[in-house]
Amino acid sequence: MKKEIADKWVRALRSGEYKQGNGSLLRDGNYCCLGVLCDLALKNNVPITVGIVEGATSFDGKLGVLPNSVKNWAGMNSANGGLFASHRYTSLTDENDLGVNFNEIAKLIADHWDNL
Numbered sequence: 001m002k003k004e005i006a007d008k009w010v011r012a013l014r015s016g017e018y019k020q021g022n023g024s025l026l027r028d029g030n031y032c033c034l035g036v037l038c039d040l041a042l043k044n045n046v047p048i049t050v051g052i053v054e055g056a057t058s059f060d061g062k063l064g065v066l067p068n069s070v071k072n073w074a075g076m077n078s079a080n081g082g083l084f085a086s087h088r089y090t091s092l093t094d095e096n097d098l099g100v101n102f103n104e105i106a107k108l109i110a111d112h113w114d115n116l
Contacts, residue, residue, distance in 0.1 A: 002075040005040070006113035009074075012036050013106040022097040024064055026057035033096045033105045034066055034081060035059075041070040065093065076116055083112065092116075 012018065013036055021030025025038055038059045042048055048069050051058045060067030065079035081092025095105055109116065 001077070001113050001116040003113055005037075005074045006109055006116070008040055009037050010106045010110045012040055013102040013109070018102065020096070020102050022099075024056040025059060025062065027055060032064070033092050033102065034064075036102075037066065037074060038070050041073050044073070046070060046073045078116075081116060083108070083115065 013033060018031045018036050018039070019029055020033075021027055021035075022032060025032050025035035031039070035057075038048065042050070046069055048059050048067065049061070051061070053061070053063055056063050060069055062079075066074075066076060066081075068079075070076075071079055078091070080094075083091055083095075092105060092108070095108065
């Protein structure tokens with residue numbers, strides 16, 4: 001992924017501005033780590049259609065993975081934040097949904113941005 005966007009994402013995850021949730025990008029004010037990246041894309045004027053589907057916020061119709069608009073803006077290799085196979089989990093989505101906190105996810109992004 002692009003280093004400058006990885007740095008913004010890390011700062012956002014560490015900022016305390018976002019309350020962590022799981023199971024969807026954004027639901028009831030709670031963000032998945034990938035939902036934080038979607039919010040950053042919106043704040044950086046990436047054109048994204050935001051809606052509500054089944055009580056969760058959708059970004060270009062996506063509820064649990066990055067839409068192509070955000071993936072392409074960030075330069076991500078995958079829509080779920082895929083990590084290398086030797087890591088504990090296979091994606092940032094897994095990390096988030098299995099209870100890894102935003103500070104630890106931010107460290108993964110900072111350490112492995114070039115693999116994302």
